[in-house]
Amino acid sequence: MLFLRTAEDNFMARPFQLPPLPYADNALAPVISAQTIATHYGKHHKTYVETLNKLVAGTEFEGQALEAVIRGTASKTDQTSLFNNAAQTWNHTFYWKCMKAGGGGKPPRAFAERIDGAFGGFDKFRAEWINTAIEQFGSGWAWLVADGDSLAIARTGNAAVPFTMGLTPLLTIDVWEHAYYLDYQNRRTDYVRAVIDKLINWDFAASNFEHAAADHNFVPVMSA
Numbered sequence: 142m143l144f145l146r147t148a149e150d151n152f153m154a155r156p157f158q159l160p161p162l163p164y165a166d167n168a169l170a171p172v173i174s175a176q177t178i179a180t181h182y183g184k185h186h187k188t189y190v191e192t193l194n195k196l197v198a199g200t201e202f203e204g205q206a207l208e209a210v211i212r213g214t215a216s217k218t219d220q221t222s223l224f225n226n227a228a229q230t231w232n233h234t235f236y237w238k239c240m241k242a243g244g245g246g247k248p249p250r251a252f253a254e255r256i257d258g259a260f261g262g263f264d265k266f267r268a269e270w271i272n273t274a275i276e277q278f279g280s281g282w283a284w285l286v287a288d289g290d291s292l293a294i295a296r297t298g299n300a301a302v303p304f305t306m307g308l309t310p311l312l313t314i315d316v317w318e319h320a321y322y323l324d325y326q327n328r329r330t331d332y333v334r335a336v337i338d339k340l341i342n343w344d345f346a347a348s349n350f351e352h353a354a355a356d357h358n359f360v361p362v363m364s365a
């Protein structure tokens with residue numbers, strides 16, 4: 142009997158996919174141009190996902206959720222590349238969700254009150270987030286996190302994620318140069334201010350905080 146191989150037979154399922162952007166590639170312009178999206182999402186983010194799939198194949202982490210791969214490799218010095226690509230896959234999917242067309246402005250009332258209580262007012266919070274983003278030396282991320290029941294600003298270098306440190310990510314800003322160089326060259330401060338003032342998706346942050354308040358171990362799921 143002759144068995145014909147089909148395309149499906151040769152298809153090896155890959156555990157992770159590049160999630161679609163939650164908006165059109167020009168939706169964040171002029172703060173973040175379609176050209177930056179084409180490179181940042183279409184090349185950098187895509188490459189992290191593809192490299193992750195190559196590195197995870199055949200390891201004990203194959204088939205695990207993205208968040209589990211990150212937790213499992215975070216402290217393993219022989220899994221640095223797998224951790225970096227898994228964490229960067231997670232960070233970028235999360236980052237895209239942190240922004241929307243027509244975002245920025247002030248948070249929803251209840252969440253705004255929590256920010257006022259934690260930082261002494263929205264303007265102080267905004268200034269601390271901007272300063273933290275500027276002071277991150279080299280590549281990394283500037284975060285708003287839940288630390289138990291309270292809020293805090295945090296920064297991480299390279300691919301590091303807050304949830305391996307007991308902090309729940311609520312918002313992030315990518316401060317790798319590839320996030321802003323085409324639009325702002327070296328002016329990271331201008332990029333960070335514009336993202337906070339014009340793009341931040343406060344509903345996403347407030348939703349993350351509601352989940353974090355109910356479960357201190359909550360981690361937003363970015364597996365795709």
Ligand SMILES: [Fe+2]
Pocket residue numbers: 181185233315317319320
């Ligand atoms: Fe990035």
